[in-house]
Amino acid sequence: MSDMNDMTFTEQPIPAAAANVPRYTIVSQVKSNRVVYFTDDPDYRPPTDDDWYYVSGYAGALPEAMTLRNCWGWRFNGGVFIDAREAPRQSAAExxxxANRKALMRILHEKIGAVRKPFLSSCAYGDVVRQAKHREACEFLAQPERPSIGASFKMLEAVAVARNCTMLEAARLVAAKAEETERVLLESERFREQMSQAIANARDEKTLLQLREWLLDKVYPELTKEFKYRIDNTEPIDLDAPVADTHRLHEIARLKVKLREAINRKREPLGSGYCGNEEIRRHKAMLAQSLLDNDGRPCDGVDYDALSIYAEARGLSLFDAARLLVGSVAEGRELLLQTEQIKDRILARIDAIKTLRDIQDLETRLEEL
Incomplete structure (x- = not known):
């Protein structure tokens, strides 16, 4: 065995690949890792009389975006560079x-929240109780005549006792409420998803204005009165100063919705809520008018069954029933004409608004309807 002193060591050459790797000296603040300088000069030696910096060696390519002009915005922890520069500020338009996207999202969330609020549980663990009730109701309705042996319907029994109804009626009530809740949630979620995507993808003010009008006019318009365009009262308001185009378009959309609601309230007595009511009402009115035009005598070949049933139900003669129907139709027509005139006049005023005073005057007029 040869003596270790006789051993010779040969310096191994650096592989070509490693030799081509660039090497840098990185100077950073010792407390913050902020890069203050870097160089590939192998002979660089920083001053030795300061202790606020830390010098590290680095082998490899530097980040392409880092230069001597902006290296102060980078951090170096001895092995990894981190870009800590502030993101470019948005332009005024962006x-x-x-800001408008956030405002529309707020309105959307408030509207959806208002629609769903009546269906929220009022007590802690209410959702758990609802699920239990619905499960029992579905199980009971599956075999209402012969419930499963050993099945427990304690929740359903509580509903039946509280409402003084049968178990079957209680089960149907719970099932109907669950179906209604699911329908409202599904419908509102569909609106929320569509509007959220549309708002997020909007790239110009015109699109956002269209979305706002659609949001106010189409998505649960009965809630729109809560979303009046906000004005910051940080300085005295000149009511006669022209409003900005964006503000004006917002107000036009909102006031039109408010007008429609007011007109619909006035016309509400004309609606019965029955499907096809308008058609049968017109048919009765036609029969009544034909009877009156013929001096109160039925016309040959005309079926007056609908008018006869109407008269019998009210204990009236055919002639008196015809007069009552024709009078009712005339009153309804007069109400429609009056409200249509109001609608046309106010719509013209809404489209012509220019100042805050115009808006306030219209607000007052709409409140009076």
């Missing part, structure tokens, strides 16, 4: 679009 900032406005983002």
């Amino acid at each position: 900032a406005l679009l983002e």
